[in-house]
Amino acid sequence: MDTSDTHAAHLERAVAVAVANVAADGGPFGALLVTSDGQVFEGANRVTSTNDPTAHAEVVAIRAACAALGTFDLRGSVLYASCEPCPMCLAAGLWARVDAIWFAADRGDAARAGFDDATFYEFFAEAPEDRSPPVRRQRTASSGEPFDAWRALDSHTGY
Numbered sequence: 072m073d074t075s076d077t078h079a080a081h082l083e084r085a086v087a088v089a090v091a092n093v094a095a096d097g098g099p100f101g102a103l104l105v106t107s108d109g110q111v112f113e114g115a116n117r118v119t120s121t122n123d124p125t126a127h128a129e130v131v132a133i134r135a136a137c138a139a140l141g142t143f144d145l146r147g148s149v150l151y152a153s154c155e156p157c158p159m160c161l162a163a164g165l166w167a168r169v170d171a172i173w174f175a176a177d178r179g180d181a182a183r184a185g186f187d188d189a190t191f192y193e194f195f196a197e198a199p200e201d202r203s204p205p206v207r208r209q210r211t212a213s214s215g216e217p218f219d220a221w222r223a224l225d226s227h228t229g230y
């Protein structure tokens with residue numbers, strides 16, 4: 072059973088990864104993915120160094136764990152982040168099926184350092200028709216075909 076000391080120790084490490092990443096010209100974000108058997112996978116923000124806007128610390132940690140473990144399902148794992156996950160990272164944690172997410176600093180702290188995490192949460196709080204940039208549906212004749220093909224295939228790998 073994880074104690075609050077365990078969570079604090081993992082968060083301290085995520086924060087240390089974030090601080091070290093600043094000196095390496097990366098964003099001030101670090102994350103740890105800890106599996107149920109205690110394996111630890113670290114991620115540091117790599118957005119500017121790899122020209123990848125999705126390379127947030129949490130996503131980097133999830134990708135490292137999935138690549139090393141050979142799975143897309145991290146059930147039983149816990150994601151620790153130096154800062155509250157942005158909506159993308161939160162969704163990545165959901166898709167990875169992690170059991171819990173813990174964070175240290177919050178979206179307000181990130182905003183004070185010039186990051187848009189809080190702004191992007193506000194995007195989802197807006198009514199869909201008021202969101203900017205707009206996200207609009209355009210039905211097409213073939214839009215159902217991918218799901219038809221998926222349902223028709225007995226051997227598909229669900230996730």
Ligand SMILES: Nc1nc2[nH]cnc2c(=O)[nH]1
Pocket residue numbers: 098100101116126127128129152154155156157160181186187188
């Ligand atoms: N939590 C988090 N927020 C961010 N905002 C910009 N980059 C990041 C990141 O790597 N992690």
